[in-house]
Amino acid sequence: MRGDTTYGSFMQKVPAINLFQCLNPLRLAGPIFDKELRVASRRRRLYVLRFGYVALLVLLFLRLWFLMLRSGQAGGGVFQVSRLGELGKGIVLAVLWLQFLSGQILAAVLLSDAIGAEVRQRTLDVLFVTPIRSLQIVMGKLLSKLLQLVSLLAISLPVLAVVRVFGGVPWGSVIAGLCVTLSASLFGGALSLLLSISSRHFYHAVLTVGLSFIVIWGLVPLVLGHLASAQCIAGTTVTFLLGLTNPFVVMADLTRGILTGVGGMGLSAAWPRHCLFLLGSAGILLAWSDWRVRRIALRVAPLRVPETTTEAGARHWGAPRAIRPVTGSPIVWKERCRPLF
Amino acid sequence: MIETKKLTKNFGSLVAVSNLDLYIGAGDIFGFIGPNGAGKTTTMRILVTLLEPTSGEAFIDGLDISKHGKDVRRRVGYMPDFMGVYDDLKVFEYLEFFAAAFGIEYRKRKAIVDGVLELTDLVSKRGAPVDSLSRGMQQRLGLARVLIHDPKVLILDEPASGLDPRARIEMRELLRELKRMGKTIMVSSHILSELEEICDRIGIIEHGQFVFSGSMEEIRPRLGIQSKVRVKVLGDPAPAVEMLSALPQIQKVETTGDYLSVTFCEGEKTDGIIARTLVSGGVDLVYLQPEQLKLDDAFLQLTKGIVH
Numbered sequence: 001m002r003g004d005t006t007y008g009s010f011m012q013k014v015p016a017i018n019l020f021q022c023l024n025p026l027r028l029a030g031p032i033f034d035k036e037l038r039v040a041s042r043r044r045r046l047y048v049l050r051f052g053y054v055a056l057l058v059l060l061f062l063r064l065w066f067l068m069l070r071s072g073q074a075g076g077g078v079f080q081v082s083r084l085g086e087l088g089k090g091i092v093l094a095v096l097w098l099q100f101l102s103g104q105i106l107a108a109v110l111l112s113d114a115i116g117a118e119v120r121q122r123t124l125d126v127l128f129v130t131p132i133r134s135l136q137i138v139m140g141k142l143l144s145k146l147l148q149l150v151s152l153l154a155i156s157l158p159v160l161a162v163v164r165v166f167g168g169v170p171w172g173s174v175i176a177g178l179c180v181t182l183s184a185s186l187f188g189g190a191l192s193l194l195l196s197i198s199s200r201h202f203y204h205a206v207l208t209v210g211l212s213f214i215v216i217w218g219l220v221p222l223v224l225g226h227l228a229s230a231q232c233i234a235g236t237t238v239t240f241l242l243g244l245t246n247p248f249v250v251m252a253d254l255t256r257g258i259l260t261g262v263g264g265m266g267l268s269a270a271w272p273r274h275c276l277f278l279l280g281s282a283g284i285l286l287a288w289s290d291w292r293v294r295r296i297a298l299r300v301a302p303l304r305v306p307e308t309t310t311e312a313g314a315r316h317w318g319a320p321r322a323i324r325p326v327t328g329s330p331i332v333w334k335e336r337c338r339p340l341f
Numbered sequence: 342m343i344e345t346k347k348l349t350k351n352f353g354s355l356v357a358v359s360n361l362d363l364y365i366g367a368g369d370i371f372g373f374i375g376p377n378g379a380g381k382t383t384t385m386r387i388l389v390t391l392l393e394p395t396s397g398e399a400f401i402d403g404l405d406i407s408k409h410g411k412d413v414r415r416r417v418g419y420m421p422d423f424m425g426v427y428d429d430l431k432v433f434e435y436l437e438f439f440a441a442a443f444g445i446e447y448r449k450r451k452a453i454v455d456g457v458l459e460l461t462d463l464v465s466k467r468g469a470p471v472d473s474l475s476r477g478m479q480q481r482l483g484l485a486r487v488l489i490h491d492p493k494v495l496i497l498d499e500p501a502s503g504l505d506p507r508a509r510i511e512m513r514e515l516l517r518e519l520k521r522m523g524k525t526i527m528v529s530s531h532i533l534s535e536l537e538e539i540c541d542r543i544g545i546i547e548h549g550q551f552v553f554s555g556s557m558e559e560i561r562p563r564l565g566i567q568s569k570v571r572v573k574v575l576g577d578p579a580p581a582v583e584m585l586s587a588l589p590q591i592q593k594v595e596t597t598g599d600y601l602s603v604t605f606c607e608g609e610k611t612d613g614i615i616a617r618t619l620v621s622g623g624v625d626l627v628y629l630q631p632e633q634l635k636l637d638d639a640f641l642q643l644t645k646g647i648v649h
Contacts, residue, residue: 031441039429122425126486129389129419130442131411298392 030132032140040148053102053152057159060098064090091163093255095156096177100251103181106149107189108209113202114141114193115293120200124297134294138286142193149185153178173258176271177251183278184247188213190285197292217248243270250274342367342494342525343388348397350383350549357383359549360397365527365542367493370520372536373529375546376644381529382422384546385496388527389419401494415443418487422499422529424479426471432458432482433467436489443490453489461485461515477508484515495519497528501535513539533640547644570615572601573628584622590614600628 040046068087115137118124127137160174191212195205221242228238242249250271326333343365350358358380365371375381386392388399390410399406401413427435436454445453458464461481466474474482480500487495500516501509516526516539530536536543537557544554553560574581578601585594585603595602603615619626 031438034441035427035430035434035438038434039427042429118425121427122421122423123427125386125391125421126419126425127442128391129414129417130439131414131444132442 030136030140032127032132032137033144036140036144037147040144046148049106050152050155054155056098056102057095057156060094061091061159064094088163088165089169089258092160092169092174093258095160095163096174096181097251097255099153099156100177100181100184100247103149103153103185104188104213106152107146107185108192108206109202110145110148111142111189111192112196112199112205112209114145114196115289115296116196116199116202116205119197119296124293128294128297134297135290137293138193138289142189142286146186146189149189150182153181169258173254177254179275180247180250180254180271183275183282187247187278187282187285190282190289194285194289194292197289197296217246221246221249244274244277247274247278342369343371343399343401343527345384345388345399346397348384348387348399349395350380350387350392351395356549358387358394361546361549361551363544363551363554365525367525368520368523369541370516370526370528370539372540372543373527373546374533374536374543374640375529379546379644380549381546382498383549385419385498385527385529389417389496390414391419415490416492417494417496418490418492420483420487420495420497420500422502424483426479426482428470428472430471431467432463432469432471432474435471435482436485439486439489445490457485457488460488460518462511477504477511480504480508480512481515484512488519493523493525495524495526495528497526499529499531501530509535545640545644552644568605569632570603570605571628571630571632572603572615572619572626573599574601574619575625575627580622581619581624584618584624585615588614588618602632 064087068090115124118127118137124137128134163169188209192205192209195208196202199205199208224233224238224241227233228235243253254271324337343363345361345363348358348361348363349356361380361384363384373381373384383392387394388401388406390406390413393407402416404413404416406413427438430438433454436457437450440450440453441447455464458467461484463478463481463485466478466482471479471482480503484497484500487497497516501512504512513535516528519526520539528536528540540557542554542556543560545552572581572585578596578599581601582594582596585591585601590606592604592606595604616626616629
């Protein structure tokens, strides 16, 4: 069966890595990136997402078009041209907001099971006996999913380019919107990836990302606004902080700028700073993920050791609990014993 | 090739491995045996750098695993007891992925993957999805993965678990083939008869400590067991019993059915004395077989079944 193999003769010493290979950005992601892309192309989910996104885009486009048509055909040529400009603004804004919202949601969904699946399938420890580093696992997962996301968002770029012909929207605003979308998506993806490390199911990560977004993008501005109205903090400081940290505020300001032709809160020029802030925050989350992935891989080991006997287990469960007798329906009893979260 | 010195691993108050001293020479097959929870998997995971020891040292090919983790991983192939697989990859892609993970150049990967597929007899499954493989095939794929970077040392945790008899025999043959190729193999298994046939040395571990380490021949004196021989003669066995009982080297002769069980005095050898005595006494000897000490028996005698 195997006696006559030529296997040994193929084995070569693994070559040293040269400077060119070190500078290759794909090397940062390693073979994980390649594997993830290959696997993604076989999953029906990706094609459903693409179809759904395009369908949503078409529906949005048609809705705006019919609204425009319904508003009447009267008026001269100049009026009609100006109406085209208004339509262009409407479509561009709709597409930008669609990209902005769907980008964050999709990034969170696509990365919600990135590391959790490896832990569940017990493949993480197999990866860690290879020279692959935890950073390569994190970056490979992130970049491959972001590439899928970008390819999805890129579907709408031709629409933006065509609509630009109608006039009324400067390129700078379109690019700013795209940059804010991408940086917010990267931040959402990095947060989802971090949460996926400790989430048993993907929806745990998605829900936690959703809650985090509500707190960070919703509650914090409310609190800051309240503090500003109570004159505990200067209004300019609040504007600066929100412009720096909150992509919804920046997008709203860009929208106002596109509609009125002037910068709303004077934040329009601040979007690069905001993008850098989000990229930096995403970088911190990724560094944290890198550290946690390594730790979780090593923690997979004592699976067979009763958790209460380990330090982590003792911390988690506290003192050993008394054995609970099964009462009533065993299924109901078992479900009651499970932690709620 | 593999060496540990006072290796200890604690999980909180639980001592999984305690002061373990282990030495496995180059080209040996070492059988690692112990009850569930004895510390086998923990020891193996320490050796492949998946766990850090609490104290003590471990060396693979002379490299300290704590200081040269990356180099150690290039020298070791580890197959865990439960091997997770990627659902959406095909067999060739799965192996190519790990070849890439070990930094093997793209242009060499195909030849290497084909080589390990041939070695593990998986050529016919080259394009099959990994999750469609049977348990036995998946175990072989795991072994193929382990071999992809041509490691000097193989650490295999229960490679035959869950396999049917044919698959187990094939796995055993494969391990023999790998030994012929010069690999040092550390293998744990609950199927003790498997290890008995292929291992040069065995180590029996319980409660994180070795209760025995050495060759099968060394177990007998360790357990204080005398050599035994099973004998069958034609006709009435009484004269044979009388003749053998008179020999000073023989402690006792018992009749069990058609057979005689002859126990030698401690330290005495069995060389030919029984055959010579019976034949010269005119008894027709039809069967003579030294009784082998089964690894299962040694395991049961040496371990107490202590579970953490």
